Amino acid sequence: MQRVDFLGTFLLIGANLTLVTALLEASTTFSWSSPLIIALLAVSGVLWIAFVAWEWFATKARITVLVVDLPQRFQTVNDLSALDARVRLLPYAIFAPLGSLVSNMIFMRRKSPLILLGAGASLQLVGLVQLATLLISASVPAAQYGYQIIADFGVGVSFGTLALSRHQASNRETWPRRPER
Numbered sequence: 453m454q455r456v457d458f459l460g461t462f463l464l465i466g467a468n469l470t471l472v473t474a475l476l477e478a479s480t481t482f483s484w485s486s487p488l489i490i491a492l493l494a495v496s497g498v499l500w501i502a503f504v505a506w507e508w509f510a511t512k513a514r515i516t517v518l519v520v521d522l523p524q525r526f527q528t529v530n531d532l533s534a535l536d537a538r539v540r541l542l543p544y545a546i547f548a549p550l551g552s553l554v555s556n557m558i559f560m561r562r563k564s565p566l567i568l569l570g571a572g573a574s575l576q577l578v579g580l581v582q583l584a585t586l587l588i589s590a591s592v593p594a595a596q597y598g599y600q601i602i603a604d605f606g607v608g609v610s611f612g613t614l615a616l617s618r619h620q621a622s623n624r625e626t627w628p629r630r631p632e633r
Contacts (some may be wrong), residue, residue: 460506461581465573467499473566476617522583522600530592540592544600551575551608556616565617572609579603 474492478484522544526537555568579602586596 463499463503467496467503470496529588543597544604547601547604548608551605552612555609555612559616565613568613572606575606576603
């Protein structure tokens with residue numbers, strides 16, 4: 453049975469989420485010297501250090517770490533050619549733009565980007581955990597395509613939200629700003 457590195461996953465998501473939040477808020481709402489931004493950056497730094505330390509410890513203890521490399525899996529485990537491996541990635545590739553489109557439509561209605569980022573990260577986590585639990589076999593299970601779709605829809609939601617947030621931040625006339633304290 454394969455193991456999923458839940459602690460490493462949550463440390464990585466927490467480190468990324470606090471870092472991205474600090475960078476977005478510092479460029480749009482708060483100054484770089486505000487206590488909130490400094491606290492977010494400090495928490496992110498601690499989480500990054502904890503993530504690196506945990507992964508070092510986990511790999512020393514021979515715990516399987518979640519690493520997803522689908523084309524390599526298709527070629528080595530399922531014995532497919534490089535072309536066949538790429539064709540089997542189409543579900544994964546098609547749903548990123550769709551996730552981005554959906555997140556942009558929701559974001560334009562003035563919903564919170566943090567909620568969309570959390571939803572995107574959650575979808576990625578669910579899809580990747582499911583991919584990591586697939587058994588090794590010569591055939592490609594049909595469920596693998598569904599897991600790819602879930603994970604990449606989450607990637608699209610995250611990237612779409614980040615891209616639109618950056619665009620909105622650079623166009624300060626349309627970005628709702630809170631007064632600096």
